[in-house]
Amino acid sequence: MRQQPDGSSLSDPCPSADPAARRFTREWVAALADGGVLARGECRAVERLMPLATALAELLAEPVRRPQAARALGAALVDAGFRGPGSLQASLRLIRGRAPELLEVAADVGEDGACADRMHRIGEVLGEITAGYGERLRELSEFEQERAFGSVERTRRVAEAALRASEERFRTVFTQAGVGIGIANLTGLPVEVNPALVRMFGAAGLTNEPRPITDHVHPGDAPKFIAEFVDLARGQCEFFRREVRFVRPDGTVLWTHLGVSLVRTDDGEPSYVIGVIEDITERHQLRRRLHHQAYHDQLTRLPNRTLMEEQLRMVFSTGSSTRRVGLCHLDLDHFRAINDSLGHHVGDQLLLAVAGRVQLLAGEHLVTRTGGDQFAILVPDPPGVDHLRELAERILVGLRAPFVIGHQRLAITASLGIAERAVNETWPGELQRAADAARTWAKAEGGGRWVVFDPERDAGETIRFTLAASVPGAVDRDEFHLCYQPLVELDDGGLAGVEALVRWRHPDYGLLGPARFIDLAERNGSIVPLGRWVLTEACRQAREWADRYGSAAPYVSVNVAPRQLAEPGWLAEVSDVLAASGLEPGQLQLEITERAVLVDEHGASDVLRTLRDMGVRLTIDDFGTGYSSLSYLRRLPVHGLKIDGSFIRGLGESDKADTPDGKIVASLISMAHALDLTVTAEWVETAAQARRLTALGCDLGQGNWFGDPVPAAQLDLRLGHPLAG
Ligand code: C2E
Ligand code: MG
Ligand code: MG
Numbered sequence: 001m002r003q004q005p006d007g008s009s010l011s012d013p014c015p016s017a018d019p020a021a022r023r024f025t026r027e028w029v030a031a032l033a034d035g036g037v038l039a040r041g042e043c044r045a046v047e048r049l050m051p052l053a054t055a056l057a058e059l060l061a062e063p064v065r066r067p068q069a070a071r072a073l074g075a076a077l078v079d080a081g082f083r084g085p086g087s088l089q090a091s092l093r094l095i096r097g098r099a100p101e102l103l104e105v106a107a108d109v110g111e112d113g114a115c116a117d118r119m120h121r122i123g124e125v126l127g128e129i130t131a132g133y134g135e136r137l138r139e140l141s142e143f144e145q146e147r148a149f150g151s152v153e154r155t156r157r158v159a160e161a162a163l164r165a166s167e168e169r170f171r172t173v174f175t176q177a178g179v180g181i182g183i184a185n186l187t188g189l190p191v192e193v194n195p196a197l198v199r200m201f202g203a204a205g206l207t208n209e210p211r212p213i214t215d216h217v218h219p220g221d222a223p224k225f226i227a228e229f230v231d232l233a234r235g236q237c238e239f240f241r242r243e244v245r246f247v248r249p250d251g252t253v254l255w256t257h258l259g260v261s262l263v264r265t266d267d268g269e270p271s272y273v274i275g276v277i278e279d280i281t282e283r284h285q286l287r288r289r290l291h292h293q294a295y296h297d298q299l300t301r302l303p304n305r306t307l308m309e310e311q312l313r314m315v316f317s318t319g320s321s322t323r324r325v326g327l328c329h330l331d332l333d334h335f336r337a338i339n340d341s342l343g344h345h346v347g348d349q350l351l352l353a354v355a356g357r358v359q360l361l362a363g364e365h366l367v368t369r370t371g372g373d374q375f376a377i378l379v380p381d382p383p384g385v386d387h388l389r390e391l392a393e394r395i396l397v398g399l400r401a402p403f404v405i406g407h408q409r410l411a412i413t414a415s416l417g418i419a420e421r422a423v424n425e426t427w428p429g430e431l432q433r434a435a436d437a438a439r440t441w442a443k444a445e446g447g448g449r450w451v452v453f454d455p456e457r458d459a460g461e462t463i464r465f466t467l468a469a470s471v472p473g474a475v476d477r478d479e480f481h482l483c484y485q486p487l488v489e490l491d492d493g494g495l496a497g498v499e500a501l502v503r504w505r506h507p508d509y510g511l512l513g514p515a516r517f518i519d520l521a522e523r524n525g526s527i528v529p530l531g532r533w534v535l536t537e538a539c540r541q542a543r544e545w546a547d548r549y550g551s552a553a554p555y556v557s558v559n560v561a562p563r564q565l566a567e568p569g570w571l572a573e574v575s576d577v578l579a580a581s582g583l584e585p586g587q588l589q590l591e592i593t594e595r596a597v598l599v600d601e602h603g604a605s606d607v608l609r610t611l612r613d614m615g616v617r618l619t620i621d622d623f624g625t626g627y628s629s630l631s632y633l634r635r636l637p638v639h640g641l642k643i644d645g646s647f648i649r650g651l652g653e654s655d656k657a658d659t660p661d662g663k664i665v666a667s668l669i670s671m672a673h674a675l676d677l678t679v680t681a682e683w684v685e686t687a688a689q690a691r692r693l694t695a696l697g698c699d700l701g702q703g704n705w706f707g708d709p710v711p712a713a714q715l716d717l718r719l720g721h722p723l724a725g
């Protein structure tokens with residue numbers, strides 16, 4: 001092993017306390033400082049040179065020549081760090097000058113006085129020191145060089161290993177990557193493709209008889225892809241990314257997400273391209289399936305409402321502003337009954353069959369399923385509304401043929417609403433609303449028909465809806481008042497009671513009769529607060545009459561909507577109102593409809609029984625228009641019935657009961673009397689009708705003949721006077 005230049009030969013210098021050696025050491029330090037080798041006052045130099053000075057003294061003191069030791073001294077000077085050009089020179093000069101003195105010192109230590117050749121030895125020692133110094137410097141420089149070389153070598157080896165590792169990593173990525181990686185030249189010809197890419201294109205896809213990658217691109221995507229590839233190959237862009245379809249050799253389409261990068265030479269020239277290709281065929285198919293699901297109905301496979309609305313928006317946004325568009329909304333009649341009675345499975349089968357038939361009947365027009373049993377047919381650019389009428393009629397007729405589901409033959413009808421407008425007159429949502437409104441009218445008219453949307457009718461209904469919605473506010477603002485219509489004893493013309501009929505003094509629409517708002521108020525529930533107000537006001541008024549006219553005062557007859565009867569707190573409300581007004585219960589009559597008591601879902605008959613027990617009169621209003629079931633009359637705790645005005649009209653002018661309505665009225669009266677019920681005839685408009693009814697034994701009459709509904713103030717005058725004409 002190479003000896004390290006660590007001064008091991010002087011590893012144990014004599015730490016001589018010899019004053020001469022010390023002095024020599026200080027002079028040595030000074031000499032080196034004079035020679036510019038040492039900074040003055042460099043204290044550690046004494047430490048470094050002291051062993052050398054001692055060794056030198058010993059060397060000179062020995063009689064035996066020791067050239068090796070002198071060389072070692074030279075080497076030790078290098079090892080002590082004195083390597084500059086002036087170090088040796090200054091040291092030699094000092095040793096030469098001070099050697100005689102040192103020799104004296106040594107002589108003191110030495111054994112005899114053999115000093116004759118000491119001066120000669122000084123020369124030899126200086127020569128050896130010089131040689132040792134030079135040798136050590138050379139060794140040192142060789143060592144440094146070697147060390148430097150070694151580190152270069154190691155660096156090179158590390159770099160090579162890193163390169164190898166990086167190439168291996170790249171190889172691993174290239175061969176094992178799930179994505180396809182391909183390297184192509186600037187004409188797009190594949191140079192190398194990884195296994196994943198081979199798998200994507202099929203075994204022979206890209207490698208057999210290689211063709212430029214652009215040849216494999218789907219024709220639909222080729223122009224754009226080629227343009228981008230050319231830009232890249234020319235160095236006009238560095239990278240592009242896009243979804244591209246490729247066509248495999250077997251003709252199937254491969255959906256990919258592709259990123260292509262340009263690789264340049266060291267001097268910046270385009271060299272080749274690398275493409276990373278991800279197979280997204282499955283994702284794409286899933287996307288298509290989801291897209292289809294989002295726009296189609298699962299059961300019938302027809303397009304759904306979303307798709308229809310998109311198409312509708314498209315019709316509105318394209319073409320001229322005078323373009324027309326037609327929409328037909330179809331709703332199956334009583335479909336729920338089929339579902340409920342035959343089960344949802346049969347219902348589904350029927351819907352499927354209806355969807356197929358409607359699609360056939362609608363021809364080229366878009367048919368969509370918009371809801372449970374609802375379909376819509378979109379007709380862009382219809383030649384006129386007649387075209388839609390014909391289409392609707394064709395569908396109605398076509399649906400008439402029974403559907404065979406399993407072993408059953410099912411007949412079904414539909415209600416169709418038609419809306420046809422110019423696109424600049426309306427907007428998609430409004431057109432749909434119009435078709436819907438028309439469909440509702442068709443249904444309300446009994447179904448099995450089509451109705452064309454009528455803006456005027458719609459405006460009327462819109463007002464009704466708006467009115468109904470504002471009923472509670474109007475109650476608070478005191479916009480309602482009551483009119484009273486006499487209920488007259490037919491035998492003597494005496495005033496038995498009055499019916500309270502509500503009126504609305506509307507700030508915008510003027511005086512409104514109940515036909516304008518009662519139905520909708522019942523549907524939206526606002527009949528409840530309105531009914532409360534009517535009852536309170538009617539009872540207050542009746543109590544006033546009772547106070548004024550005593551036993552001659554008429555009872556007040558108040559209409560009660562089915563919804564009120566179904567309200568849980570209504571019964572308590574009636575007793576509260578009676579109590580608050582102080583009106584005798586016998587002075588209040590409540591008019592209820594057949595519907596309310598027949599559909600006794602909310603225990604209406606119990607409520608009525610309680611009311612009867614309280615002494616309140618109860619009568620069935622508009623009898624004959626509903627179910628007219630005589631058997632239920634027997635069970636009901638009512639006092640009477642009011643024969644609907646339409647039968648009274650049918651009595652005609654004749655005094656004889658020879659019209660059909662006359663016969664009905666006659667039998668109704670006798671039947672009611674058999675059940676001990678009081679009979680009131682509505683809409684008595686003529687003296688003949690009044691006479692006829694009297695002859696038939698009808699108890700009471702109400703109608704224009706006896707008096708119109710009027711405010712209480714006008715009615716007062718007639719109280720207590722016979723009114724029969
Ligand atoms: P209704 O209870 O059968 O009231 C009788 C209706 O017949 C009244 O119409 C009355 O003005 C009308 N009438 C009276 N005499 C004749 C006549 O000789 N010929 C003809 N053609 N009609 C006559 P009105 O006041 O328009 O009330 C209509 C309906 O509105 C009422 O029918 C009743 O069902 C309902 N209604 C009125 N006020 C109220 C109320 O306060 N609450 C509830 N729930 N319904 C009410
Ligand atoms: Mg009534
Ligand atoms: Mg009535």
